[in-house]
Amino acid sequence: MWNKNIQIDGKLKLWLLDMKSLSYRIRNIAKLEIIPVDTRGSNIFPNEKKVFDNKKSEHLYLREVLIYADKLPIMYARTVLPSKYLRGFWHKIKKLKNKPLADIVFDRKMIIRSDFKFKKPSINDNFSRKIKMLNLKKTKILATRQSTFMNKNEKAVLTEVFFNNFEKFDYLDG
Numbered sequence: 001m002w003n004k005n006i007q008i009d010g011k012l013k014l015w016l017l018d019m020k021s022l023s024y025r026i027r028n029i030a031k032l033e034i035i036p037v038d039t040r041g042s043n044i045f046p047n048e049k050k051v052f053d054n055k056k057s058e059h060l061y062l063r064e065v066l067i068y069a070d071k072l073p074i075m076y077a078r079t080v081l082p083s084k085y086l087r088g089f090w091h092k093i094k095k096l097k098n099k100p101l102a103d104i105v106f107d108r109k110m111i112i113r114s115d116f117k118f119k120k121p122s123i124n125d126n127f128s129r130k131i132k133m134l135n136l137k138k139t140k141i142l143a144t145r146q147s148t149f150m151n152k153n154e155k156a157v158l159t160e161v162f163f164n165n166f167e168k169f170d171y172l173d174g
Contacts, residue, residue: 002047006118008143012162014171016145019113021102022075022160023067029169030069034098037064037076037134045126048080051148051157059083063093063101066134072165073136076127077101081156089151101158105149112150119144127161140164 006016015022026032044060052060061083067075079101081090092104105111121128121141131141146159 002117002119002146004115004117006120006143006145010167011171012142012167015166016118016143016162017116018171019116021100021106023100023102024106025172026067026069026074026169029172031071032100033068033071034100035066035068036097037066039064042130043126044080047126047146048078048157048159051080051155052082061086061093063096065098066136067100069165069169072168073139074163074166074169076131076134076161076163077158079156079158081154085154085156088154090154090156093156105156108151110151114148114150116145116147119146127159131161136163138164142166 008016018025023032039062042062042064044062049060052058059082060080063079065077066073067077079093086094093101096103120143127144128141131139140163142162142164144159144161146157149156149158
């Protein structure tokens with residue numbers, strides 16, 4: 001169940017509530033590495049389809065990445081948007097490869113980010129099952145957040161799954 005608030009203590013809460021680019025912030029305190037996940041055979045999750053009031057015939061594009069800081073997996077992120085948006089502004093997402101989504105969404109003032117929705121992990125949710133398939137040793141999910149980026153009338157949904165390694169990094173203001 002998604003909620004507007006999250007009950008979590010410690011420095012992770014500061015990371016979870018940050019509306020700006022986490023990848024840029026991490027880059028200032030650790031060696032950031034973004035590894036694209038092979039998306040063949042991946043499914044779009046029901047809560048993501050719901051964001052677009054998706055009809056079965058509409059194709060959705062999925063970008064999945066693992067984010068590492070100092071060689072530790074700290075996050076899994078997935079961006080979903082209707083494929084038809086790839087003809088306009090959102091075509092840049094296909095060229096990101098190992099670069100953060102922030103490189104295209106935080107440079108444009110006209111892009112609006114929604115408030116976050118949060119989810120505590122459960123053993124059988126789609127995100128937990130996906131992380132298990134990635135075989136990340138000693139990695140535990142602490143929280144998941146979701147937001148949308150709106151460019152004109154074109155929306156992309158970003159879901160970020162935070163791992164226990166995130167707690168090793170201090171949140172610095174600035």
